[in-house]
Amino acid sequence: EDQVTQSPEALRLQEGESSSLNCSYTVSGLRGLFWYRQDPGKGPEFLFTLYSAGEEKEKERLKATLTKKESFLHITAPKPEDSATYLCAVLSGGSGGGADGLTFGKGTHLIIQP
Amino acid sequence: DAGITQSPRHKVTETGTPVTLRCHQTENHRYMYWYRQDPGHGLRLIHYSYGVKDTDKGEVSDGYSVSRSKTEDFLLTLESATSSQTSVYFCAISVRQGPDTQYFGPGTRLTVL
Numbered sequence: 001e002d003q004v005t006q007s008p009e010a011l012r013l014q015e016g017e018s019s020s021l022n023c024s025y026t027v028s029g030l031r032g033l034f035w036y037r038q039d040p041g042k043g044p045e046f047l048f049t050l051y052s053a054g055e056e057k058e059k060e061r062l063k064a065t066l067t068k069k070e071s072f073l074h075i076t077a078p079k080p081e082d083s084a085t086y087l088c089a090v091l092s093g094g095s096g097g098g099a100d101g102l103t104f105g106k107g108t109h110l111i112i113q114p
Numbered sequence: 115d116a117g118i119t120q121s122p123r124h125k126v127t128e129t130g131t132p133v134t135l136r137c138h139q140t141e142n143h144r145y146m147y148w149y150r151q152d153p154g155h156g157l158r159l160i161h162y163s164y165g166v167k168d169t170d171k172g173e174v175s176d177g178y179s180v181s182r183s184k185t186e187d188f189l190l191t192l193e194s195a196t197s198s199q200t201s202v203y204f205c206a207i208s209v210r211q212g213p214d215t216q217y218f219g220p221g222t223r224l225t226v227l
Binding site for chain 1 (some may be wrong): 145147154155156157158159162164172173204208214215216217218219220221
């Protein structure tokens with residue numbers, strides 16, 4: 001069974017204080033690892049897809065990296081508008097009881113204080 | 115914006131009543147999904163569809179059925195709603211760019227009293 005564990009559950013930072021969110025995973029044949037951002041009352045917003053170990057992707061103040069066991073979402077000099085819940089998900093042949101379903105972690109709730 | 119709408123956006127119903135949630139997409143994508151999101155759990159897959167009239171079960175399918183008679187619409191039905199089905203329901207579509215990046219709709223908040 002695929003498993004995704006995110007840490008920490010919650011993180012409070014000062015504006016400009018860089019940090020990293022962790023996503024550890026156990027899957028049978030990783031087809032992709034996904035990062036989403038979710039604001040209160042809204043659906044998850046796609047950020048990145050990572051396909052293989054060693055891959056990195058960047059978007060504004062966010063950078064996602066992938067190893068064979070975990071992924072990190074690095075946030076550099078965050079601003080208050082970066083406050084959200086960040087979700088990690090994996091896709092494999094055994095995901096979610098169906099071949100195409102994502103398995104999600106519980107998320108990291110990030111608060112950036114001015 | 116993946117062109118996904120969900121209706122209704124909010125619904126309150128009573129135990130034992132049937133409920134149907136609708137997901138509509140405007141771009142004719144083949145793959146559609148229903149997830150539920152609950153505190154203390156990640157999003158969990160309920161059912162998915164890989165074409166008109168082609169559907170399959172996900173991790174938490176008990177108590178739910180789905181139908182897809184047109185490419186653009188994917189319906190989720192709770193035949194007899196229970197309090198344990200109080201949740202936020204999200205529809206997603208896959209645009210099949212490489213390994214199946216999924217894009218999510220705005221969600222439906224369902225409360226079963």
